[in-house]
Amino acid sequence: MKDPYKLNIDRWQTIEYVMDYWLDGKYIYDTKNFMGNFPSYLPGQLLMILPFYLLGNVGYIQVAAFLVFSFSIMRNFKNNSLRFLVILLFGISLSYIYEVVCKSDLISSFIIVSAFILYWHRKFKDDYFKYSFVLGLLLGVICLTRSVVIIPLILFLFKPFIITSLNNKVKTISGFVISFSILISTVLLPAQNFDYILKYNPLALQGQTNKYITLFFILLTFLLSFFYVKNIKQVYFLSTLITFAVTSAFVFEQISWGYDLMFLGFSYCAIALPFCLTGYCLQLEDINIK
Numbered sequence: 277m278k279d280p281y282k283l284n285i286d287r288w289q290t291i292e293y294v295m296d297y298w299l300d301g302k303y304i305y306d307t308k309n310f311m312g313n314f315p316s317y318l319p320g321q322l323l324m325i326l327p328f329y330l331l332g333n334v335g336y337i338q339v340a341a342f343l344v345f346s347f348s349i350m351r352n353f354k355n356n357s358l359r360f361l362v363i364l365l366f367g368i369s370l371s372y373i374y375e376v377v378c379k380s381d382l383i384s385s386f387i388i389v390s391a392f393i394l395y396w397h398r399k400f401k402d403d404y405f406k407y408s409f410v411l412g413l414l415l416g417v418i419c420l421t422r423s424v425v426i427i428p429l430i431l432f433l434f435k436p437f438i439i440t441s442l443n444n445k446v447k448t449i450s451g452f453v454i455s456f457s458i459l460i461s462t463v464l465l466p467a468q469n470f471d472y473i474l475k476y477n478p479l480a481l482q483g484q485t486n487k488y489i490t491l492f493f494i495l496l497t498f499l500l501s502f503f504y505v506k507n508i509k510q511v512y513f514l515s516t517l518i519t520f521a522v523t524s525a526f527v528f529e530q531i532s533w534g535y536d537l538m539f540l541g542f543s544y545c546a547i548a549l550p551f552c553l554t555g556y557c558l559q560l561e562d563i564n565i566k
Contacts, residue, residue, distance in 0.1 A: 290315050291381060295329045298322050303466040305476040316478050319459040320420030324388070325381055338376045341384035342367065345550060348391035352398060353557050362553050371546030383546050385421035386428075386519070390512075390550035392418065393432050397508050404436045405444040412451020419452075420459050423479065424522060424547060427497050428515035432508075434501040489525050493518060512555030520548040 290309045294317050297304045308314055328336040346363050353359055366372055375383050392414070400406050415433075419426060437445065467473045500514055523544040 291317070291325060291334045292329075295322065295325060295334070298463065301466055303468070303472075303476070304463060305478055306472070314476065318420040318422065318478050319463045320417045321381060321385060321422065322463075323417065323459065324384065324421060334381070335376070337381050337384050338372070341375075341387045342372070344391050345387045345553075348387075348394055348554070349557060352394055353561060355561070358557060358560055362557055366549065366553055369546075369549060371543065371549050374543055375546070380543075382422070382543065383549065385425060386547045387550045388421065389418060389425045389428055390515075390554050393428060393511065394508075394554060397432075403440075404433060405440040405448060408440070408444040408447035409451040412448040412453075413455045414451075415448070416452040416455030416457075417459065420456060422547075424519055427493070427518050427522070428511065428551060430494075430497045431501045431505055431511045431514050431518075434498060435505065438502070489529075490522075493522050493525075509555060509558045512551045512558060515551040516548045516555055519551065520545055523547060 290313070293307070293309070294304045294315045297307065298319075304315055304317065306314070325334055325337055328334050328340065345366055349359055349362055353362075372383065374380070396404060396411070405411060415429065418429065437448065440448075463478070464473055467476075497514075497518060505511055505514065526544060
């Protein structure tokens with residue numbers, strides 16, 4: 277495609293000018309892209325994109341995402357046939373290919389979250405809050421990639437957080453507040469005033485699903501985390517179902533709004549893919565052990 281502007285896809289162009297604005301200290305949420313849409317990037321995602329922007333091509337992030345996913349599978353699972361199958365399925369999936377072609381970064385956030393959860397579980401299985409302050413710092417960054425990432429994180433950490441000591445709670449919250457505040461200030465401080473932030477803000481743009489539907493899924497996630505989740509397989513299983521349900525609800529909303537089929541957000545459903553494939557590995561691993 278000689279002229280990418282002829283594609284009905286705006287992610288590649290949005291990433292590039294948002295990175296320019298962010299590094300120049302400008303407010304990034306009040307400028308429309310060539311398709312007339314406002315950007316909704318959170319600063320954690322911008323931080324993740326930064327190395328590839330500096331390399332001259334933000335599309336490299338999908339190469340890195342593929343390598344992170346592959347490394348996570350190779351490191352945590354020993355069955356070579358399973359490794360090959362899952363990495364192959366990910367690499368040939370239309371969702372991932374679409375992300376590469378569009379120079380998108382959507383699925384990369386969820387690959388990072390999936391890999392992080394698996395790593396943290398394997399490393400600190402007996403006590404997720406062994407390094408609570410560091411965990412808080414990491415969570416502050418990860419939560420500022422995409423708003424939906426809170427779903428798998430709640431499933432993974434909510435009940436252990438309730439159970440852990442007060443000291444660990446304080447350290448985790450402190451680390452979270454520090455990293456979250458520093459990052460969010462980089463995108464909000466350039467705004468003209470607080471009213472301007474209310475009018476143009478990333479949370480409103482990323483939370484495009486009906487607020488009652490969003491509230492329902494968040495409440496459901498907390499309840500399932502506390503009363504249902506007993507092992508890491510269930511974290512991945514529920515992460516797959518709920519993230520897919522959230523994005524599917526958004527697609528159905530678009531249909532109800534009268535969107536043209538070409539502009540429906542089917543690609544958002546791809547965020548469930550890393551959890552689905554990793555959960556598949558965990559399930560087969562458990563079967564093989566038995």
